[in-house]
Amino acid sequence: MRGGLAEPGTVTGGKPLPLIDDDTRAYWAGLARGELLLQHCRACGHVQFYQRALCGRCLAASIESRPASGRGSIYSFSTVHRPPSAEFKDDVPYTVVLVELSEGPRMISTLVDTRHETVRIGQPVEIVYDRVSPEITFPRFRRVAATPAG
Numbered sequence: 553m554r555g556g557l558a559e560p561g562t563v564t565g566g567k568p569l570p571l572i573d574d575d576t577r578a579y580w581a582g583l584a585r586g587e588l589l590l591q592h593c594r595a596c597g598h599v600q601f602y603q604r605a606l607c608g609r610c611l612a613a614s615i616e617s618r619p620a621s622g623r624g625s626i627y628s629f630s631t632v633h634r635p636p637s638a639e640f641k642d643d644v645p646y647t648v649v650l651v652e653l654s655e656g657p658r659m660i661s662t663l664v665d666t667r668h669e670t671v672r673i674g675q676p677v678e679i680v681y682d683r684v685s686p687e688i689t690f691p692r693f694r695r696v697a698a699t700p701a702g
């Protein structure tokens with residue numbers, strides 16, 4: 553069968569790629585077309601990330617995926633200066649961020665912009681779709697100018 557699955561062990565630049573399975577297929581397909589999908593519970597309205605079979609708040613199985621705004625703010629961060637493995641030695645320094653999405657859920661990602669010394673908690677960010685293979689597009693973030701609340 554072609555077109556759907558990343559083969560186990562598929563790498564890009566020596567880095568492992570995530571495996572796509574039935575639970576995550578829609579999520580990765582969304583990213584490939586430029587949509588970060590969040591799950592909305594039809595029973596209680598809870599919004600969650602990552603993809604799960606049940607609502608994390610009320611355990612209802614009635615969940616629908618909707619595209620997120622792609623906007624949020626830096627909830628926490630850590631700049632990595634020492635590569636976790638040899639495949640990442642050309643990437644350092646890079647900043648791992650915990651982004652609080654405007655819809656509420658938090659997700660771990662990395663910043664695409666540099667000037668790591670200026671990263672601060674609370675800075676607004678927006679998603680960047682980093683396509684690394686036909687199947688895999690990573691959701692990453694860049695800092696943006698603050699917009700008026702509204």
Ligand SMILES: [Zn+2]
Pocket residue numbers: 593594595596597598607608609610611612
């Ligand atoms: Zn629920």
